[in-house]
Amino acid sequence: MSEDNLFNEDARAKIKELVENIDFAMMETHLGAKQTHIVPMSTKDVDDDGSIWFLSNKNSEHNNYIRDDDSIQLIYAKPGDMEFLIVFGKASIITERPVLEKYYGKTDDTWFDGVDDPNLTAIKVRPEDAHYWDSKNGKLVSLLKMGVGAITGEEQDMGKHGNLNP
Structure with a gap:
C-alpha cells in the first residue's frame, strides 16, 4: 500500500469522498477518559469547508460529553470495499433552525x-487531523493481489493510505 498524504482542498475532497461512500461513523467522545463513549451515527453532510454534520438529541450522552470537551474522533469503515477513515477534530452543538431544517x-x-x-x-x-486507507479494489481483488504477491514475491499495488490535513 503506497502512502499518499493529502493537504487542504485535496484532503477535504478525500474526506468527503470516503464519508459519502461509507455514511455511518462510530462517534467517539469523552476522549480523555479511561473508558471513552462510542455511538454509531449517520452522517448528514460534509460541507464545502470540510466540516462533517450529524443530527443528535440534546440530552444524549455524546452531546453532554461534547459540551464538556469538544474533542471528538470519528471512525468510518467499509470493510467490503477496504475503505477506512479516522477523523480527529473539534465538535460543536448547533441549534439554529436553518441548520436543523x-x-x-x-x-x-x-x-x-x-x-x-x-x-x-x-x-x-x-476535522483537524485524519488518516485513510483506501484500496479502491474491494476486498476480493485485494485478497487476490495479496495471494499473487505471496506466490510471486512481487509487491502488489494494494491501494493508498495517508494523512489528511484539511
Whole structure:
C-alpha cells in the first residue's frame, strides 16, 4: 500500500469522498477518559469547508460529553470495499433552525418529533487531523493481489493510505 498524504482542498475532497461512500461513523467522545463513549451515527453532510454534520438529541450522552470537551474522533469503515477513515477534530452543538431544517429528513422521524422537536440538535465536526486507507479494489481483488504477491514475491499495488490535513 503506497502512502499518499493529502493537504487542504485535496484532503477535504478525500474526506468527503470516503464519508459519502461509507455514511455511518462510530462517534467517539469523552476522549480523555479511561473508558471513552462510542455511538454509531449517520452522517448528514460534509460541507464545502470540510466540516462533517450529524443530527443528535440534546440530552444524549455524546452531546453532554461534547459540551464538556469538544474533542471528538470519528471512525468510518467499509470493510467490503477496504475503505477506512479516522477523523480527529473539534465538535460543536448547533441549534439554529436553518441548520436543523437543512439536515433534517423524513427518516429522522424515527428519533425525533419533526424539525420542531425541542431535543433536536446538529453536531458539526471540524476535522483537524485524519488518516485513510483506501484500496479502491474491494476486498476480493485485494485478497487476490495479496495471494499473487505471496506466490510471486512481487509487491502488489494494494491501494493508498495517508494523512489528511484539511
